[in-house]
Every structure is written in C-alpha cells, then in structure tokens.
Amino acid sequence: MAAQFGRRLRKGAATTAVAAAAVAALSASQAPGVTVDGRGGQATADTTPAPEETADVGATGNSPYYTDLPPLNSPHPSPSASTGPGTAGRSEAGIPATVLDAYKKAEAALREAKPGCNLPWQLLAAIGKVESGQARGGRVDADGTTLSPIIGPQLDGNGFALIKDTDGGAYDGNSTYDNAVGPMQFIPSTWEWAGRDGNGDGRKDPNNIYDAALSAGHYLCRFGWDLSDRGDLRKAILSYNNSTDYLNTVLSWLEYYRKGTHEVPDGTGALPVDRSDDHDRVRPTPSAPATSRPGSGSGSTPGKPAGSGPSPKPPTSPGTPSTPPTSPGTPSTPPGAPSTPPTTPTPPQTPTDTVDHLENAGTAKLTARAGDVFDERIRARAETATGKAVAAVRIRFTVIGDTDTTFAGGESVATVVTNGSGVAVAPALRAGEKTGDVTVRATVVGRMVPGLGYRATVTERVADTLVRTGDAELICAPGGEFADRVEVRATHDGAAAGKVAATATLITSADDAAPNDKGPYFKDADGRAVRTLTGLETDENGLLKLPRLYADDTTGTFLLRVTTAGGAALTVELTVAPAGTTSPSPSADPSESPGA
Structure with a gap:
C-alpha cells in the first residue's frame, strides 16, 4: 500500500521562535502585491491567481x-567539526x-x-x-x-x-x-x-x-x-x-x-520534522498552559510567566452585570429555552459560480503545416444559462492526445481569464511534426460544466520547387562510382522548405516512373543495389544531398527523379559511358533528323 506521510513531532520552542523570526523577516522583504493575514498566511485576496500565472x-x-x-x-x-553548532x-x-x-x-x-x-x-x-x-x-x-x-x-x-x-x-x-x-x-x-x-x-x-x-x-x-x-x-x-x-x-x-x-549518500539526508498540516498539538487545560503552533511564540499569556496556570477571572465592578445587557426592545430568552444558533451568511456568488456553459467564440477551421504557427487562435466564451457573457472567469485550454503540437512556449496547457465580453483567447498554437488531427479542450477552472472541444489539423511540410545546387555533368564509367553526389534545394513560395519528405527513384524513362532494373543504383546498408530511396528529408535550409551513386555494366543515359511532399519534382540525367565517349540522350531516336 502506498506509504503516507507520517505524523511529525513538534520542534522545541527555541526552533519555533527562530522559524517565526525568519518567516517574519522574509515576509517583511516581500515585493508589493502580496499581503499577509493576521495568522501569517496569504490573505484571501492573494489566493486568487493572476491571469496566466498559475492554475x-x-x-x-x-x-x-x-x-x-x-x-x-x-x-x-570547519572540516574538523563533528559536533557543536556547525554540525x-x-x-x-x-x-x-x-x-x-x-x-x-x-x-x-x-x-x-x-x-x-x-x-x-x-x-x-x-x-x-x-x-x-x-x-x-x-x-x-x-x-x-x-x-x-x-x-x-x-x-x-x-x-x-x-x-x-x-x-x-x-x-x-x-x-x-x-x-x-x-x-x-x-x-x-x-x-x-x-x-x-x-x-x-x-x-x-x-x-x-x-x-x-x-x-x-x-x-x-x-x-x-x-x-x-x-x-x-x-x-x-x-x-x-x-x-x-x-x-x-x-x-x-x-x-x-x-x-x-x-x-x-542516498538514504542519509536530514529529514524534516514539522509540517504545515500538523494539528497534533497539546491542547490547553485548566492545569497547563496552551502549546503554541509554530510562529506564535511560547504559548504563555502576555505579561504572565509561562506555566503559572490559568489567569483568575477578573472581578466584576460594582453595578456591572456579569453578562451583556439586553438591547432595549429585544426579548430575553426564557430560562431553559434552546438558543437559536446564528445564521451563517451565504457567501456572494463569484463570476465562476454563474457560468452555465462554454460557447465557441468564432474559432474557424484550424489548419497548419508541421512546424508552423496556426493563423487562427482558439476563442471560448463563458455564458450564463440565459446566454449572458461572464467576465473574469479562468478558462483552461489543454492540448490532448499523443501529439507534439503545443502552445507558444512549448506548453500543452494555458489558463486565460475571460475579458469583458466573456471571451478567453488561447495563446497561438504551434504545429508539431506529427501530422493529423489534434484536440484542444477548453474547461472552466473551478466549475463543473461540460468542456468544449476544438479540432486542429496538422498537415505535412511541402515544397513546390526543386532545383540542383550544382550544374556539373554526372558521368561514370561502367562498373564505377559517380564522382559527384546529387544535391537539391527545396523551396515553398520562394522560401527554403526544411524537413520536407522526399523520394529518389532511378526511373525507367521520362514517361515511365517505374524503377529501372539496370543502370545506376544506390547501395543499402548491406551493399546491395537499390534504385528507390524513401524516407528522405530536406534539412533546415531545404537542402538534400543524396547518397553516392554507382553504375553497373550497362552504358547509356539514365534518369534520376526526385520528388517531395507537395508535388515538387526534379529529373536529373546520369551518363554511364567508357572514358572519352558520350552516350546519346535518353530521348534520342535514330530515325529522327538532327533538327528534330
């Protein structure tokens, strides 16, 4: 069974006095904005967190x-001290x-x-x-x-x-x-x-x-x-x-x-003694002084030595009744009649108490590419049962599920206070790398009302243009290795398209994108020939450098096609020929005239 915090023993009066003094000194040094009540605790007004500061x-x-x-x-x-004040x-x-x-x-x-x-x-x-x-x-x-x-x-x-x-x-x-x-x-x-x-x-x-x-x-x-x-x-x-x-x-x-x-060493740390919920104190009795809680002093009555017993009841002045007089016009309670307990005033309602439901405050469809910030921000409106807006209510927005989409700052939760129109606007969402639907749930903090769900869709990164970064002719002798590696740059709307998925295939012809069964090839981890590479991805600058290419004994001109998510494509010519010769173009036809 899970172990509970055990009951803690009370420290001595000297330690209590030191603790009280230290807390008082720290309280006195606080910055403005936090008040302290008569018991040294945070005042009621301070227990309400500021907007977006705390749950x-x-x-x-x-x-x-x-x-x-x-x-x-x-x-x-001192290193030599094993006992005494330094220990x-x-x-x-x-x-x-x-x-x-x-x-x-x-x-x-x-x-x-x-x-x-x-x-x-x-x-x-x-x-x-x-x-x-x-x-x-x-x-x-x-x-x-x-x-x-x-x-x-x-x-x-x-x-x-x-x-x-x-x-x-x-x-x-x-x-x-x-x-x-x-x-x-x-x-x-x-x-x-x-x-x-x-x-x-x-x-x-x-x-x-x-x-x-x-x-x-x-x-x-x-x-x-x-x-x-x-x-x-x-x-x-x-x-x-x-x-x-x-x-x-x-x-x-x-x-x-x-x-x-x-x-x-682990297991040898000093264990604390007092805890904030330790109410197991010695209670005052007719024969013993009350034992104080930490920070309240020695427990003795001011102006009276500790341990001297209860103070005698002060004498009643002549002509002074021992009980407060009854106000004129107020009937006295007959002897033996049960007294009526005072009624506890009902605390006033807070804005949160009046919230009946949440409404979508105009949030449209949420879509963004992986890594981008969503243009639209989520808005929720707190309303009463009659549809009236409720201001000064904390709304918690939580990104739910197995996703790396977060709010700005990398957090998956944000708490926002509704404005005068009852609307809370969540921080901007940043799409992660995991694509698909993401759910953001809005709930009222401190109020059990149904939450409101928003769906956001993360789409994959895309490119619309691919170009080679160099223009050197790619030539290799049969059975050899191409000297240069193919490098391409991907862009989208003119900007570098980083982390975009790409595929490289040695295709059969310009009209047939099926993988070729001869000619240049890549090598897998075991050194075997492969003519299609998947799972490629451009770097942060949109660059992609392909692995080295090799040639079998087949001569001619061959085509390498690189494609990306979003439809960008680039076809690159590769020539395999003995040294000093040039292979015909893959589109050349002997029956066509040179002009053609």
Whole structure:
C-alpha cells in the first residue's frame, strides 16, 4: 500500500521562535502585491491567481508541506567539526547524491530548452526539501525511483483543497479524491500535462526524482518567466503552492543552498520534522498552559510567566452585570429555552459560480503545416444559462492526445481569464511534426460544466520547387562510382522548405516512373543495389544531398527523379559511358533528323 506521510513531532520552542523570526523577516522583504493575514498566511485576496500565472490549485493542489527552516549557522562548518553548532548546518546542507544529480540534470536540460528561464538547481532543491525532505532523505534506487511511493494526504476539502479523483487512482491509489504524489508532490491532474521523462526510460513517473525534477523545472519555467527576476521567481513559487508561508519557506532554503551544499549518500539526508498540516498539538487545560503552533511564540499569556496556570477571572465592578445587557426592545430568552444558533451568511456568488456553459467564440477551421504557427487562435466564451457573457472567469485550454503540437512556449496547457465580453483567447498554437488531427479542450477552472472541444489539423511540410545546387555533368564509367553526389534545394513560395519528405527513384524513362532494373543504383546498408530511396528529408535550409551513386555494366543515359511532399519534382540525367565517349540522350531516336 502506498506509504503516507507520517505524523511529525513538534520542534522545541527555541526552533519555533527562530522559524517565526525568519518567516517574519522574509515576509517583511516581500515585493508589493502580496499581503499577509493576521495568522501569517496569504490573505484571501492573494489566493486568487493572476491571469496566466498559475492554475487554480498549483502543481501540488496546495497540499501540506514541511515548514522547517534552515539553521542560521553556515552550511560550511570547519572540516574538523563533528559536533557543536556547525554540525546542524552541514547535515542540513547535504543533499542525497541521486537527488542532487537529478536537480542538476534538470537545470542543464532547462538551460537548453528554455534558456531565458534561468532556472537554478538550488530552487528545485529548495522545493524538494519543502515538499518531501529530498525524497525522504534520498530513499531512492539507482534509477531515481523512490523505494516506496510518496503520497500526500487525500485532498478531500478537510483542511486542504477539495480535488475529487482525476486519475482513477492510477498515481495515488485513491479513486475518490486526489493526493499529491512523488518527491515533488504533483497532483495527478497536473502531472498528466506537466510530467516529463527525465531519465530516458520512456516513462513519466511522478515517483522518479529525475522525472519529477525535470517536470518541476518545466512547470516553474512556463509563461516565459525569468527566475533571475525576483518578481517572476515569486510568481513561479506561488504557482507551485499558493501560500505566502510556502513562498517564504522555499526562499529561505533557496538562499541557504546557494551559500553552499554537498553530496551525501542516498538514504542519509536530514529529514524534516514539522509540517504545515500538523494539528497534533497539546491542547490547553485548566492545569497547563496552551502549546503554541509554530510562529506564535511560547504559548504563555502576555505579561504572565509561562506555566503559572490559568489567569483568575477578573472581578466584576460594582453595578456591572456579569453578562451583556439586553438591547432595549429585544426579548430575553426564557430560562431553559434552546438558543437559536446564528445564521451563517451565504457567501456572494463569484463570476465562476454563474457560468452555465462554454460557447465557441468564432474559432474557424484550424489548419497548419508541421512546424508552423496556426493563423487562427482558439476563442471560448463563458455564458450564463440565459446566454449572458461572464467576465473574469479562468478558462483552461489543454492540448490532448499523443501529439507534439503545443502552445507558444512549448506548453500543452494555458489558463486565460475571460475579458469583458466573456471571451478567453488561447495563446497561438504551434504545429508539431506529427501530422493529423489534434484536440484542444477548453474547461472552466473551478466549475463543473461540460468542456468544449476544438479540432486542429496538422498537415505535412511541402515544397513546390526543386532545383540542383550544382550544374556539373554526372558521368561514370561502367562498373564505377559517380564522382559527384546529387544535391537539391527545396523551396515553398520562394522560401527554403526544411524537413520536407522526399523520394529518389532511378526511373525507367521520362514517361515511365517505374524503377529501372539496370543502370545506376544506390547501395543499402548491406551493399546491395537499390534504385528507390524513401524516407528522405530536406534539412533546415531545404537542402538534400543524396547518397553516392554507382553504375553497373550497362552504358547509356539514365534518369534520376526526385520528388517531395507537395508535388515538387526534379529529373536529373546520369551518363554511364567508357572514358572519352558520350552516350546519346535518353530521348534520342535514330530515325529522327538532327533538327528534330
């Protein structure tokens, strides 16, 4: 059975005080735009993501996380120190070898795929520490897969987000609710589109640290964020788990790891203790003071020594009733009569609550050649049951199926807020190399209404013109090898036609495109003669250089025809003759006069 996060013990009061001070300092240094409520958490207004910044519940479904903060001492203690103040820093700075390797490989991959993101591996390490304690201290096998699945609490709305099952229990073993999964704690619905294969085994496994780290990197780098910019860095972290406390905790570990870290053996990493959902605290009793939650101080009453027992009830002033007086005209409740509980006001409806359905907002037929950007952009309109437009609603567009077609930036999902006309316009689609139909689905974030499907068609790359890049005569002696290779250039509408499929055939005659059974030939991998080559493709510049040609003992002039997708064709003459002779043209007829 999938292992659950275990109950965590509470840290001592000293550690709690240090954590509270560190969080307060980080909160004070925040850029404008994020507010903090009275409990140190993100205010309600800040929990609504900005347009195109984050999905409704982030990567983790706002699951619980470890709240331990790094020690204040340096991560680089004296080499001879094995105990004392420096030991904690060295222990906390150590990252299990395989886990550290996964973070660094993910950084290298993102440097190639999205160089403008400037993702530091230390950010992945900070998130990995907060989400799973670096895969439970590095309890992974040689391939990076956790020795047992890391499954967070079920997201049933009881203190967490409410996310009903989206994967049939495939990732989390829960067919009723979703759970965050793996060392980077992805919820199944996010993993479905964000998951990447980081170790090249052909699988996308959220419990593999290489897959999870690369996926987290791509998730943090979406929307064109530059993580070297403080504002974009904050947005990216909040999109992972939408909490100011979470943001501050990750930032503190990021700075700590930037100061220095080192590799430790797998399975020996320092394990965190406190977690954001740890409610197993000592409750106040008449004989003992209340134990505080992290960040709330020592738990004693201000102005009163800790442990001195409950405060005596203050005396009642003469003439002052012990209960508040009844307002004039308000009937008092008869003794023994049941009191009427106060009614909870019904929260006002949000724009999302009023959405009844989605409509196509004028999107026409979507067609593009492989590698091109679709001219048309997908538009969806959110409407009430009476057809009224609904503004300020988040619409999620998802590219579905086995396709390499994506939105701009290489992502397969985008969230857009409807405008004043109730219309959300998806980012431009870029066709991949896989041809055929692609489905893009639009859904309302936070509202269970039927989605809207759009079909886009990717057609193959084409060329309309083929020309030789050289004009040298192609001559070979019988049984020999042609000195020059045939090279052609393909264009479409005058521009280079790259990655266009092509075929080369040594044809029988100008009027008969069947392969010839004699004359020049290519060689296959085993050295056998072949006279038709398929699966050819022009390069990025539209160039195609054919393999070397050979001649059998048959003399004469022969024809090589090259064709491409889109109908471009070129016929090239090849001459096989003894040295010093010239073969007649393939179209020559002895009965015709020289003039003809």
